[in-house]
Amino acid sequence: MARKALLISPELCIGCRGCQTACKSWNQLPATKTVNEGSIENPPDLTPNLYNKIRYVEMPSNSNMVRWLFVSQRCMHCDDAGCIKICPAPGALFKTKEGAVGFDKDKCIGCKLCVAGCPFDVPRYDEKDKVSKCHLCSDRIAEGLEPACSKTCPTGAIRYGDRDNIIGKAQKAGYEKLYGQVDLGGLGVLYAFKDSPKIYGMDERPQIPETVVFWHKVLKPLAYWGLGGAAAVSLLHYLVIGPKKDEGGDQL
Amino acid sequence: MTVIRKASAFEILNHWVLAVSFLILAISGFGFLFQLEQLNAVFGNFNAMKNIHNYAGIVFTASLILTIFHYLPVSLKFGADDIAWFLNGGGYLSKKSKVPPQDELNAGQKLYYIVILLSGLAIAASGFAIWLRPQVPDIRKLVVLSHLVHNIAFDLMIIAVPLHIYLATLANPGTLRIMITGTVPLEWARKRHAKWVRKMGY
Ligand code: SF4
Ligand code: SF4
Numbered sequence: 032m033a034r035k036a037l038l039i040s041p042e043l044c045i046g047c048r049g050c051q052t053a054c055k056s057w058n059q060l061p062a063t064k065t066v067n068e069g070s071i072e073n074p075p076d077l078t079p080n081l082y083n084k085i086r087y088v089e090m091p092s093n094s095n096m097v098r099w100l101f102v103s104q105r106c107m108h109c110d111d112a113g114c115i116k117i118c119p120a121p122g123a124l125f126k127t128k129e130g131a132v133g134f135d136k137d138k139c140i141g142c143k144l145c146v147a148g149c150p151f152d153v154p155r156y157d158e159k160d161k162v163s164k165c166h167l168c169s170d171r172i173a174e175g176l177e178p179a180c181s182k183t184c185p186t187g188a189i190r191y192g193d194r195d196n197i198i199g200k201a202q203k204a205g206y207e208k209l210y211g212q213v214d215l216g217g218l219g220v221l222y223a224f225k226d227s228p229k230i231y232g233m234d235e236r237p238q239i240p241e242t243v244v245f246w247h248k249v250l251k252p253l254a255y256w257g258l259g260g261a262a263a264v265s266l267l268h269y270l271v272i273g274p275k276k277d278e279g280g281d282q283l
Numbered sequence: 284m285t286v287i288r289k290a291s292a293f294e295i296l297n298h299w300v301l302a303v304s305f306l307i308l309a310i311s312g313f314g315f316l317f318q319l320e321q322l323n324a325v326f327g328n329f330n331a332m333k334n335i336h337n338y339a340g341i342v343f344t345a346s347l348i349l350t351i352f353h354y355l356p357v358s359l360k361f362g363a364d365d366i367a368w369f370l371n372g373g374g375y376l377s378k379k380s381k382v383p384p385q386d387e388l389n390a391g392q393k394l395y396y397i398v399i400l401l402s403g404l405a406i407a408a409s410g411f412a413i414w415l416r417p418q419v420p421d422i423r424k425l426v427v428l429s430h431l432v433h434n435i436a437f438d439l440m441i442i443a444v445p446l447h448i449y450l451a452t453l454a455n456p457g458t459l460r461i462m463i464t465g466t467v468p469l470e471w472a473r474k475r476h477a478k479w480v481r482k483m484g485y
Contacts, residue, residue, distance in 0.1 A: 120315075144430060146422075147426035243427065254441050268449075274455060
C-alpha cells in the first residue's frame, strides 16, 4: 500500500484549531483546564490528551504589525522512528501498512524510553504511564477515511493523501523541498515552509539521539556476540588447554 | 583433609543473592534488548517482566553494595605478583605456565571484582534514573544518557560474568564449594592463594 502522509501548510492556517478539537472528539480525549499565559496558544504543550496542537509563532514583520504563523505540532510518523527503535516492548509501537506509527497501550510497559528517543519530543504518557500520541487516526485511515484533523480543516492547511502524490503536488506549487521529505527516512507529516524551519519552531535537522543510534548499531549486537564469545572462549579453553588440575607442583 | 574457611555464611548467601538477581536481570534485560516474546513463558508478559526487572534491580544493588565489604579491600591491593599473574595469563594459557603466589583473590579475580563493582554501580544508577525519572531540567537527556550507560555496563557484564562462571566451575574444579560450604582444602588453597594461606598462619 502507498505510504500516506499529511501536508501542513502554515501559510494557509487561520489558527481556528478545528483540527485540535476534531482530534479530541474522534479520539475521545477529555479537555484540560489551562490558564491564560499571555498567548492564544492553548494548551501550551502536547499532553497525553492532546495529540495535535497548533503552535502560534509571533514574528516582527515589515509589511504588517506582526506576522503570525500557525503550525500543527504532533507525531511526524517518521520512517526511521526513534520511538520504535528504543522501545523494549514488542508491539507497543508499530508501523501500520499506511506508514503511520501507532501504539498499543496494553503492550506498552510504561518505561517512557520513547519519550527520550523521539527527535521531536512527541510521546506523552497518561496517568497509567502508558504511551499516548497522534496515530494518524490509524483506525480511520485503515477504513479508507482521512484523519479527523485534515477532514475538519476548513482552509486546506492540513491535507491528507498518498505521500508521493503530496510531494509531487507541492513541487508543482513551487516548494522545491518540503520539510520532512528526506529527514529520518522521510516523515509522514510534511511541511510546506516558506522560511527556515527554525522560524516555525522546528528543528533544522531532526535526528534520533546519537547514543541511541550507537546503541542500536554497536551495543546491541555486542551483547549478543559478547555473550556468545565468552561462552565460546570458555568452551575452547576447556577443550584445548583444559582445567587446572591439582596433582603435583606447588603453584598453579 | 584440613580445610580452611574462605567465605563466611553471610558472604555465601550474599553471593547467591547477587548471582540470582543478576541472572533474572540479565535474562529479562536480554528480553527487552531483543524483544524476546518467548520469555513470556517465564515472566508472563512484558509488563510483569518490567516489574520483576525493576525490583530485582533493587535486590541486586543492595547485594552489590554488601560485596564491597567482602571483596573491595583485597581487590585494591595490586602489586608485582598481580602484574606477574597477568603477564603469565593467570596460568591459563598453557599447562606449564606458573604464576606467583596470590592473595585471597588472585589478580584476575581482583580485576573482575572491580569491573563488576563499577559496571554494577553504573547499571544500577542508570537503571534507577530511567525508572524513577528524577526532577531535572532535561529529563530526556538524562534518560538517553542513562540508556547508554545501562547498555555499556550490560555489555561489560554479559561478557565478564560467563567467564567468571566458567573459571569458578569447569576451569578450576573444587572452586565452587566456596559458594556452598565456604571452605576449601588447605592444599588447594596453598596452590592458588599462597600469600593468603601464609597470612592465615598455615
Ligand atoms: S515523531 Fe517521535 S513519536 Fe512520532 S514516529 Fe517520529 S520518533 Fe516516533
Ligand atoms: S513507554 Fe511504552 S511505547 Fe514508550 S518505549 Fe516504553 S514500552 Fe515502548
